[in-house]
Amino acid sequence: MRQAERGFLLLASHLGDPDRKPLTGAQLRVLAQRGREMELDDPDRDLTERDLVQLGYGREMAGRIVALLDEEARLDAYLSHGKRAGCVPITRISDNYPVLLRQRLGLDAPAVLWARGAVSLLDAPAVALVGSRALNDKNRCFAAEVGKQAANQGLALVSGNARGADRTAQDACLGAGGAVISVVADELAGKPLREKLLYLSEDGFSEPFSAQRALRRNRVIHALGWRVFVAQTGFRMGGTWDGTARNLRSGWSDVYCFADGSPGAEELCCLGALPIRTAELSDFASLPAREPNLFDR
Numbered sequence: 001m002r003q004a005e006r007g008f009l010l011l012a013s014h015l016g017d018p019d020r021k022p023l024t025g026a027q028l029r030v031l032a033q034r035g036r037e038m039e040l041d042d043p044d045r046d047l048t049e050r051d052l053v054q055l056g057y058g059r060e061m062a063g064r065i066v067a068l069l070d071e072e073a074r075l076d077a078y079l080s081h082g083k084r085a086g087c088v089p090i091t092r093i094s095d096n097y098p099v100l101l102r103q104r105l106g107l108d109a110p111a112v113l114w115a116r117g118a119v120s121l122l123d124a125p126a127v128a129l130v131g132s133r134a135l136n137d138k139n140r141c142f143a144a145e146v147g148k149q150a151a152n153q154g155l156a157l158v159s160g161n162a163r164g165a166d167r168t169a170q171d172a173c174l175g176a177g178g179a180v181i182s183v184v185a186d187e188l189a190g191k192p193l194r195e196k197l198l199y200l201s202e203d204g205f206s207e208p209f210s211a212q213r214a215l216r217r218n219r220v221i222h223a224l225g226w227r228v229f230v231a232q233t234g235f236r237m238g239g240t241w242d243g244t245a246r247n248l249r250s251g252w253s254d255v256y257c258f259a260d261g262s263p264g265a266e267e268l269c270c271l272g273a274l275p276i277r278t279a280e281l282s283d284f285a286s287l288p289a290r291e292p293n294l295f296d297r
Contacts, residue, residue: 147175157173160214
């Protein structure tokens with residue numbers, strides 16, 4: 001691992017401690033911009049509080065940055081633990097960090113992703129599938145068909161590993177010989193390894209499930225997908241709704257919502273999602289693209 005990546009981990013990661021206060025994305029960007037303007041007498045020496053004060057930081061913030069960078073022993077212990085668990089970090093400055101996350105999410109892109117499994121899948125073109133945990137039968141068939149068609153059409157499937165739509169699509173994709181990128185909201189370490197399967201986690205590799213993590217990971221699922229399919233959604237509530245509405249407002253990707261006649265599906269289509277039926281999934285490339293609207297950023 002390059003020294004720059006180690007520094008990024010020290011500045012941007014909790015390192016397994018929820019009480020550790022890393023820098024935010026905006027703070028990291030400011031530090032990077034100011035750092036490019038600094039000429040050190042010895043490029044290999046560590047930053048000091050004096051250096052940071054000269055860059056315009058107050059003493060309190062300068063001391064906080066230096067203290068974060070000084071926790072090399074904690075970082076080594078966390079990396080060693082991750083290695084034993086088969087988990088590796090990918091920072092926003094790593095060569096294999098997904099370009100789509102930088103492009104679509106900007107400062108809100110995860111500073112660090114932890115990966116377990118087939119990391120090479122991050123280079124594969126992918127579609128994403130989102131949906132409710134409690135599925136109706138026809139919606140379950142739709143989710144399974146999206147997974148199967150992703151495999152048949154040579155695309156990886158991105159989903160969230162939750163029961164219901166996520167696992168239905170993931171299992172169908174893997175069963176058809178396809179590849180899956182599963183963005184989890186619970187502990188990454190210990191996830192079962194399988195060929196053509198990659199697990200990703202934003203917060204580390206040992207953190208337990210939380211509702212906040214589940215909601216926050218949705219932006220990663222949506223941003224990694226060339227096209228996003230919605231198997232089932234509630235009406236103006238729930239993680240599927242929130243993540244999809246944000247995608248539509250931000251214009252990250254084309255969104256296709258299963259036309260099940262539900263209020264949630266109809267409302268997403270009013271926001272810009274395109275209605276789709278199971279029979280129309282045989283060729284993702286031929287699907288119509290959404291027309292830009294006044295709400296796109």
